Amino acid sequence: MFYRENGQFKTTYRADQQIFAITQDRVAVLLLIAAAFLVVPMVTSEYMFRAILIPFVIMSLAALGVNILVGYCGQISLGSGAFMAVGAYAAFNFFVRVDGMPVLLALLLGGICASAFGILFGLPSLRVKGLYLAVATLAAQFFSDWMFLRINWFTNNSTSGSVSVSNLQVLGYPIASPISKYLFCLTILVVLALLAKNLVRSAIGREWMAIRDMDVAAAVIGIRPMYAKLSAFAVSSFIIGVAGALWGFVHLGSWEPAAFSVDLSFKLLFMVIIGGMGSIMGSFFGAGFIVVLPIFLNRFLPFLGSLLGVEISTTAIAHSELIIFGTLIVWFLIAEPHGLAKLWSIGKQKLRLWPFPH
Amino acid sequence: MKIKHIALAALMASVGAGAFAQVKEQFFPVLTGRTGPVAPNATPWANGHNDYMKLVNARGGINGVKTLLEECETAYATDRGVECYERLKGKHGGATVFQPLSTGITFALTEKIPTDKIPIITSGYGRSDTADGGIFKWNFPLVGHYWVAGDTVLQHIANKAGGWDKLKGKKIAVIYHDSPFGKELLPIVEERSKMHGFSLQLLPVPAPGVEQKAVWLQVRKERPDYVVMQTWGVMTATAIKEAVATGYPREKMFGTWWSGAEPDLKDVGPSAKGYSAVMMQHGAEPQSDVVKEILAKVHDKGQGTGPKDEVGSVLYMRGVMGAMLAVEGVRSAQERFGKGNVMTGEQARWGYENLNLTQAKLDALGFKGVMRPISTSCSDHLGANWARVHTWDGSKFVWSSDWLHADEQIILPLVKASANKFAEQKKLTRRSGQDCQS
Numbered sequence: 001m002f003y004r005e006n007g008q009f010k011t012t013y014r015a016d017q018q019i020f021a022i023t024q025d026r027v028a029v030l031l032l033i034a035a036a037f038l039v040v041p042m043v044t045s046e047y048m049f050r051a052i053l054i055p056f057v058i059m060s061l062a063a064l065g066v067n068i069l070v071g072y073c074g075q076i077s078l079g080s081g082a083f084m085a086v087g088a089y090a091a092f093n094f095f096v097r098v099d100g101m102p103v104l105l106a107l108l109l110g111g112i113c114a115s116a117f118g119i120l121f122g123l124p125s126l127r128v129k130g131l132y133l134a135v136a137t138l139a140a141q142f143f144s145d146w147m148f149l150r151i152n153w154f155t156n157n158s159t160s161g162s163v164s165v166s167n168l169q170v171l172g173y174p175i176a177s178p179i180s181k182y183l184f185c186l187t188i189l190v191v192l193a194l195l196a197k198n199l200v201r202s203a204i205g206r207e208w209m210a211i212r213d214m215d216v217a218a219a220v221i222g223i224r225p226m227y228a229k230l231s232a233f234a235v236s237s238f239i240i241g242v243a244g245a246l247w248g249f250v251h252l253g254s255w256e257p258a259a260f261s262v263d264l265s266f267k268l269l270f271m272v273i274i275g276g277m278g279s280i281m282g283s284f285f286g287a288g289f290i291v292v293l294p295i296f297l298n299r300f301l302p303f304l305g306s307l308l309g310v311e312i313s314t315t316a317i318a319h320s321e322l323i324i325f326g327t328l329i330v331w332f333l334i335a336e337p338h339g340l341a342k343l344w345s346i347g348k349q350k351l352r353l354w355p356f357p358h
Numbered sequence: 359m360k361i362k363h364i365a366l367a368a369l370m371a372s373v374g375a376g377a378f379a380q381v382k383e384q385f386f387p388v389l390t391g392r393t394g395p396v397a398p399n400a401t402p403w404a405n406g407h408n409d410y411m412k413l414v415n416a417r418g419g420i421n422g423v424k425t426l427l428e429e430c431e432t433a434y435a436t437d438r439g440v441e442c443y444e445r446l447k448g449k450h451g452g453a454t455v456f457q458p459l460s461t462g463i464t465f466a467l468t469e470k471i472p473t474d475k476i477p478i479i480t481s482g483y484g485r486s487d488t489a490d491g492g493i494f495k496w497n498f499p500l501v502g503h504y505w506v507a508g509d510t511v512l513q514h515i516a517n518k519a520g521g522w523d524k525l526k527g528k529k530i531a532v533i534y535h536d537s538p539f540g541k542e543l544l545p546i547v548e549e550r551s552k553m554h555g556f557s558l559q560l561l562p563v564p565a566p567g568v569e570q571k572a573v574w575l576q577v578r579k580e581r582p583d584y585v586v587m588q589t590w591g592v593m594t595a596t597a598i599k600e601a602v603a604t605g606y607p608r609e610k611m612f613g614t615w616w617s618g619a620e621p622d623l624k625d626v627g628p629s630a631k632g633y634s635a636v637m638m639q640h641g642a643e644p645q646s647d648v649v650k651e652i653l654a655k656v657h658d659k660g661q662g663t664g665p666k667d668e669v670g671s672v673l674y675m676r677g678v679m680g681a682m683l684a685v686e687g688v689r690s691a692q693e694r695f696g697k698g699n700v701m702t703g704e705q706a707r708w709g710y711e712n713l714n715l716t717q718a719k720l721d722a723l724g725f726k727g728v729m730r731p732i733s734t735s736c737s738d739h740l741g742a743n744w745a746r747v748h749t750w751d752g753s754k755f756v757w758s759s760d761w762l763h764a765d766e767q768i769i770l771p772l773v774k775a776s777a778n779k780f781a782e783q784k785k786l787t788r789r790s791g792q793d794c795q796s
Contacts (some may be wrong), residue, residue: 051444055437098782145564149536156783158537159776160485162465166784176473252440253469256462256538258565259436288689295441298431314429315401318393 003351019197024085041179045073049178051303057185058246059291063271063283064189064196064238070269071277072200074212075125076133079140080240080268083119084143087114087241088248090156092163095249096156098347103168103175106183107188107245111265114241115234117144122233126226129215148257164254181250188246192239197280199235208232209278240268274332276341284341293328382419382700383426384688386411386681387446387453389463394433395566396591398621399673400459404429405664406677407457409652411685412663416655420689421698426450432463439463440470447474454706455479456686461539464497471496476703477710481680482507482638484614486542487776491711491739492788494777498710498739500683501732502638504588505772506764507614508546510745511636513762515584515612516554526555531582533573535593536562541616543588545772553768567593574600582643587613594622598630608632608750616746618755619672628752633757636762638670640679640728641748642671642755648678648724672755675728682723683732687713711736711794730761736794743769 003024010016020026044053044201066080091110095101125133137317148154148161155163168175199205208229210218248255264345267290275286298321305312312320336342350357388407391400411425419425428449430442439458447453455480456471458464464484471478472495479498480488486505488497514520515530532547534540540562551558557758559582561573567589577585585606589597594617601611609632618635620642649670657666668674691701691709701709715732732741743766747759781788 017432047444047448051441055441149562160461160465160541162462162538164465164469164784166469197579251438252466254465255436256465258462258537261565299445314404314431315392318433 003348003354006018013259019194019201036190037183039323041182046178047247049182052295053182054178054185054251056287056291057182057270058191058251059271060284061185061189061192061246062240062243062268063275063287064193064280065236065241065243066268067272067275067277067280067283068196068200068208069232070272071235071279072205072212073208073229073236073280075122075229075232076130076269077236078134078265078269079118079121079137079144079204079264081239081260081262082140082144083114083118083240083266084247085257085263086117086237087111087244088255088260089148089163090114091249092165093154093156095165100107103170103249107242107249110245111242114244115238117231117334118237118240119230122230122237125229125233130314138265141265144260145257160256162254162256163316165249166253168249175250185246185250192242196239197237200280204228204231212278216357217341219332239253256291258322264294270329274329274339276339276344279339279341281344282339282341285344289332294321294325297324359653366675370686381675382423382698384420384423384448384454384700385426385450385452386684387442387449387456388427388429389432389439389442389446389458389460390429391432391434391459393431394435396434396460399558399591399619400434402619402621402668402671403459403671403677403680403706405662405668406674407681408663408677409656409669409674410648410678410681412656412661413652414650414681414685416659418495420685421692423687423688423692423698423700427769432458432460434460434462436460436462436466440466443467443470447476447623452476452702453701454688454701455710457481457680457684459483461485461542465538468494468497475707477687477707478711479680479683481676481683483539486545487773489738489740489773490777491735492737493775493781493786494739495789495793496707498687498734500710500713500734500739500741501679501729502615502743502745502764503740504542504614505546505769506740506743506745507636507638508543508588509550509748509764509769511586511612511614511747512547512550513765514634514747514759515586515634517759522554526606528583529580530556531559531561531577531580532588533561533563533570533577533585533597534588535567535590535641536564539590540588543586545776546769547586549768549772563589563593568596570600574604574606574687577606578604579603583610585611587617589613590616591622592661594619595625598623598626598633602629603625609634611674612636612747615745618750620671620755623750630750631752632749634747634749634758636745636747638745639730640675640725640741641757642670642672643675643728646670646675646721646728647726648682648728649675651724652678655759662779675691679725679729681705683710683713686715686719686723690714711739713741736789741743 005022008023020029069075069077072242087110090113091106094109095106126138129137155161169260175181207223210223211228215225271286276282301317302312379476390404408427411427415424430446432439432442462485464480467478477496479500481501484499486503488494488499515523521523527642559580563570563573587597611633613635615638623630656662686705687709688701691705695705711734713734717731720729730744734741743763743764748755749758
């Protein structure tokens with residue numbers, strides 16, 4: 001009743017081509033962004049910021065990057081952790097080696113380095129496909145693990161191999177308090193997400209999807225596979241690299257190569273699969289599922305236990321967290337193989353017909 | 359769904375805050391690794407820590423203030439450790455001190471604690487340069503760090519060989535976990551190798567340390583005279599098994615502090631006989647007074663945290679020692695800020711910095727024969743650098759060396775140089791004498 005486009009006539013191409021063609025969508029997204037910027041900082045605690053919201057925002061950004069490559073271009077990658085690591089270490093090197101380097105520029109340069117690294121390790125995609133490509137991109141992961149552990153130059157010759165940054169400032173404002181960190185990450189996320197959303201609707205986005213759906217057919221109609229695949233690697237690695245730099249700079253503050261291990265690559269891939277391949281919205285759902293749910297379970301189980309009057313041991317909580325989490329993944333994939341984003345669009349479809357379904 | 363999570367989390371947080379009762383309680387958060395790659399080793403640590411805290415309460419608390427515990431599981435992962443820290447730091451009136459039991463988490467927390475004003479104790483792990491209290495105001499590597507362990511293990515090897523000069527021209531292999539934890543050992547062995555002219559063979563093993571075939575092949579090829587191991591968790595057991603398979607004599611293998619505990623060697627049993635590890639003061643102490651007291655006042659009352667048969671084992675004792683240091687720091691802070699009061703993290707920090715545990719005090723606490731005196735100061739956050747070596751006899755550890763004293767002449771310059779480099783990078787200045795009084 002409230003959510004339908006009846007009566008919204010488009011009189012220009014411009015109006016027809018905007019990101020959110022339906023007025024209600026546009027208003028809802030604007031309200032959501034406004035709430036994230038204005039309401040959330042007023043109502044949440046420091047713990048929520050540091051432990052949940054900041055990791056969620058950064059991981060959403062990373063999942064968005066992975067989604068461009070895996071979901072839109074169909075190139076399965078297990079090197080996402082490596083792209084994050086390259087982004088983080090490159091930004092670190094720019095930041096400490098160049099005097100007076102602004103944080104924002106360091107982050108972007110980190111993203112560009114990750115982008116170059118992504119193109120390099122995307123080259124096998126021109127020859128191998130599917131699961132074989134996943135194995136080939138795994139090489140990126142092992143290479144980056146090796147590189148940042150062995151080559152002391154990248155860690156500014158720190159004896160332990162652990163690096164850290166501090167005194168972050170953007171345009172004179174210190175990025176130290178949880179709120180400023182959150183807003184900083186959120187701003188970058190919103191900007192990059194809007195760019196990505198536009199990019200996947202543009203000619204190049206359509207090329208990616210054509211390659212994903214059938215690369216031979218795409219080549220026949222004149223899409224250059226090399227250009228399409230490598231541009232997907234470049235854009236995706238750039239976003240992942242910026243997310244990696246944020247993860248190191250803003251969330252951890254001090255990190256070692258293990259922070260970007262193969263575990264993280266798998267997690268990012270799961271975020272995309274569970275959230276929904278080929279959907280910007282899905283990246284957020286996936287990140288929420290993988291980042292927030294374990295912590296929520298970990299906190300909810302003792303609470304549940306105390307309601308029932310039993311004390312659950314730390315070990316039992318840790319194990320049941322994994323069991324429930326795993327079960328939920330299986331259940332979601334059976335119930336909705338196309339991910340949480342599909343549930344979202346089904347919901348929207350139903351809402352359109354409500355209250356008079358056929 | 360997300361909003362629901364947030365609402366529930368907020369609800370739980372408020373419930374948690376509401377539970378803070380009128381009884382005077384000092385909150386000690388416990389970051390545990392009861393699951394994950396180091397679970398067999400981190401579990402006894404947490405059990406020992408919690409048992410000692412219960413014992414403190416059975417003894418009447420810290421001048422009447424009871425200890426309060428809450429665990430949070432990190433599974434040895436840095437990001438979960440950070441989440442746990444954020445979760446616990448403000449609970450129950452504020453955390454007193456954190457003991458992360460992971461070098462990765464220590465590095466991450468070192469960035470956060472100065473703003474939150476909460477000290478951390480990292481006995482035997484973490485950053486070695488944090489012994490310099492002039493730069494690292496909130497870090498306390500009490501009792502020892504990797505460089506103390508590395509120096510004493512080399513001293514022991516030198517003693518066995520018949521003096522430092524006998525090591526000239528020898529080859530020592532270092533098998534280490536390829537992470538900050540493993541690499542922290544290297545500066546001291548490199549320094550010693552330069553001083554005494556022995557050559558080093560550095561053999562990194564990727565985390566978690568179960569793939570060591572290639573490394574032991576190199577050991578077989580090069581036949582080093584001694585092997586020093588900086589290993590933890592499953593990695594130690596794997597190394598010993600590989601040594602057995604390679605035929606490398608266990609008598610020439612020496613572990614550092616985290617590499618010599620029962621869970622690693624139980625499976626290998628008799629074939630690990632002869633393997634030694636350096637212990638910063640305590641080892642397995644089933645006969646000590648504090649263990650007897652824990653058995654009588656905690657376990658016999660049915661309040662023991664873990665299984666009874668692990669009480670007194672190496673890592674259990676390390677947990678007991680960690681808890682004792684955490685409590686004694688608060689006691690020393692109470693001397694200044696008011697006996698019988700609950701200390702804030704900031705006040706407790708002063709306590710850790712002005713710790714003076716004499717032998718008489720330690721004996722009274724039941725640590726006779728377990729530990730030597732510890733005294734810290736503004737510039738020295740280490741407190742003591744004694745160690746001894748114990749050797750596996752096939753079923754248990756027995757002491758095999760006298761007390762060893764790490765050489766301050768070598769370690770202090772290393773600590774200072776590293777701390778200064780850190781300060782330079784962070785644009786920090788050394789604490790003034792006035793700051794030391796606060």
